[in-house]
Amino acid sequence: MSTVGADLTAVGVFGGTFNPIHNGHLRSGLELIERLKLDQLRLMPSAIPPHRPTPACSAEHRAAMVELAVMGEERMVCDRRELQRPGRSYTIDSLEELRSEKGPDFSLCLVMGCDAVRDINSWHRWQKLLDYCHVIIIARPGWQLPLAGEVSAWLSDNLQLDGTVIQQSPHGGILVEELRPQVISSTEIRVMLAQGLSTKYLLPERVIDYIHNYNLYK
Numbered sequence: 001m002s003t004v005g006a007d008l009t010a011v012g013v014f015g016g017t018f019n020p021i022h023n024g025h026l027r028s029g030l031e032l033i034e035r036l037k038l039d040q041l042r043l044m045p046s047a048i049p050p051h052r053p054t055p056a057c058s059a060e061h062r063a064a065m066v067e068l069a070v071m072g073e074e075r076m077v078c079d080r081r082e083l084q085r086p087g088r089s090y091t092i093d094s095l096e097e098l099r100s101e102k103g104p105d106f107s108l109c110l111v112m113g114c115d116a117v118r119d120i121n122s123w124h125r126w127q128k129l130l131d132y133c134h135v136i137i138i139a140r141p142g143w144q145l146p147l148a149g150e151v152s153a154w155l156s157d158n159l160q161l162d163g164t165v166i167q168q169s170p171h172g173g174i175l176v177e178e179l180r181p182q183v184i185s186s187t188e189i190r191v192m193l194a195q196g197l198s199t200k201y202l203l204p205e206r207v208i209d210y211i212h213n214y215n216l217y218k
Contacts, residue, residue, distance in 0.1 A: 013094070017062065021066050042079040042098075043079065045063045059082075063078055082094060092128055114143045138177055
């Protein structure tokens with residue numbers, strides 16, 4: 001696990017199973033870095049995800065593939081902290097650790113998909129998220145915010161229309177960003193690999209080589 005550098009002022013956290021990581025993840029990450037003016041985006045593989053079955057592919061393999069995928073891109077790093085904690089991988093614990101490492105003044109941004117935010121109230125200590133970070137929601141075309149309920153109220157109370165909030169405050173805001181649509185799916189890639197089909201141009205070549213070397217997803 002790499003630590004957060006002392007000279008960084010705006011850091012994003014992009015979590016997920018990354019089962020496996022693919023070019024869609026990487027392209028979205030790059031757009032977020034440029035759009036939000038992030039110094040660094042930390043891709044954080046979930047070891048034991050709380051809201052879905054634990055992947056058959058081990059967390060160690062998934063993290064190794066993330067490290068290979070971001071090799072050569074200085075603004076992206078793999079953060080292994082959730083592999084090093086026992087039990088389920090709760091996002092709030094990782095945010096607390098990052099905030100403790102860097103202090104109260106740097107801007108920390110949690111990236112999540114629009115599907116995940118609908119069920120955010122099922123997350124562990126979800127009401128505390130904005131005490132540690134900004135939340136960046138990646139919207140799909142045609143998606144809209146929930147119109148009723150506690151998640152709707154939470155979004156309405158904290159939604160920001162100006163992205164400069166990330167540079168102006170360390171946490172507490174919610175932004176909605178619509179990125180270039182990415183049609184690549186980890187689920188589809190696993191099916192293709194199981195069927196012996198080529199995944200060239202969907203994954204970095206280093207990741208494809210790793211999958212074949214360790215006979216993953218067969």
